[in-house]
């Protein structure tokens with residue numbers, strides 16, 4: 310059995326960036342990373358733009374100006390101003406070439422067709438210069454930039470409709486187990502509703518990985534081999550749940566061996582998630598997550614998250630870990646390092662009751678995992694604890 314740190318290091322060393330290109334429409338490009346440098350096709354702003362509702366002035370020494378015209382946002386109209394003349398103007402409108410500055414209307418008195426400004430202003434005051442944000446042909450965003458909502462807005466403002474981005478991995482989830490049925494049926498004795506695939510799908514979607522297929526397979530060696538073989542060949546990342554422990558009907562390990570999946574590690578000294586397996590077949594990364602739901606999800610956040618980030622060529626791969634003050638007492642059972650379901654708020658963290666790896670309710674109300682290392686036997690109220698913030 311290896312340590313958590315060794316497992317994470319092995320994982321980081323074995324999952325390589327996909328570095329494949331795909332094209333997305335700007336509406337669907339959120340969460341992707343730019344595949345190449347992107348240059349601006351236009352100046353932004355594309356014309357000298359008023360930053361205020363007010364008056365564009367052709368400056369002179371006096372505070373009084375003759376009002377000669379009006380320019381609204383969207384107008385192509387460019388009145389010609391002489392010294393001492395002003396035009397009414399609005400935020401976002403094109404400032405006439407012959408205007409030097411814009412005075413906001415709160416600082417202007419209008420008297421008939423004249424205006425009096427409160428004080429003198431400098432040239433270009435309240436005018437956004439042509440190409441202030443970016444100029445035609447200049448670098449708009451560089452390769453690798455994450456397309457956040459702000460980046461999508463920025464690129465859209467430049468008229469960019471399609472972008473080349475790094476392809477995200479195609480992912481398969483395989484739920485194994487004879488006991489699993491769909492919720493469309495009444496629950497026969499001995500069966501349970503299958504939930505891990507939906508849980509992992511939700512976790513992937515929340516991280517903006519949408520290319521996901523779900524498969525189910527019974528506890529049967531031949532069927533497991535056949536299913537894993539096709540799924541591994543067709544995907545970049547495979548997440549299997551269940552069937553990886555030592556029971557007579559746990560066939561995942563045997564099937565992976567038969568398919569010559571290279572074991573990178575199996576069994577990690579941790580709770581939950583001890584029987585975690587990670588392996589590779591050519592470029593495909595394969596996790597066999599323990600079937601217990603809380604173990605599967607903990608392993609997703611601690612390990613699969615890193616693999617996903619590596620595939621997307623991100624370096625700062627792990628979830629944020631912070632120090633927080635415990636507001637609960639907790640007696641740790643056993644000597645395995647433990648990830649404890651917890652609620653974090655404003656520097657304080659509450660470790661919840663019900664830490665068994667089958668306890669889904671506890672996880673359902675958690676937003677953090679407290680890490681208790683091997684040496685810790687008890688966490689007391691007010692102790693400082695290492696807390697992993699979950700992306701929920």
Ligand SMILES: Nc1nc2c(c(=O)[nH]1)N[C@H]1C(S)=C(S)[C@@H](COP(=O)(O)OP(=O)(O)OC[C@H]3O[C@@H](n4cnc5c(N)ncnc54)[C@H](O)[C@@H]3O)O[C@H]1N2
Pocket residue numbers: 484485486488489501502503504505506550551552553554555556559581582583584598599600601602604666667
């Ligand atoms: N003799 C031993 N038994 C077990 C050990 C051990 O070291 N020696 N380890 C235990 C630990 S720790 C874990 S974790 C589990 C992992 O077992 P598997 O990965 O083989 O998972 P299963 O046995 O198939 O399932 C475990 C549990 O989870 C439920 N499950 C499975 N899949 C789903 C699903 N898709 N949706 C909802 N629930 C699911 C399943 O019904 C079981 O209750 O092994 C221990 N045993």
Ligand code: MOO
Pocket residue numbers: 579580581582583584599601603604666667
């Ligand atoms: O590793 Mo298991 O997840 O403790 O139940």
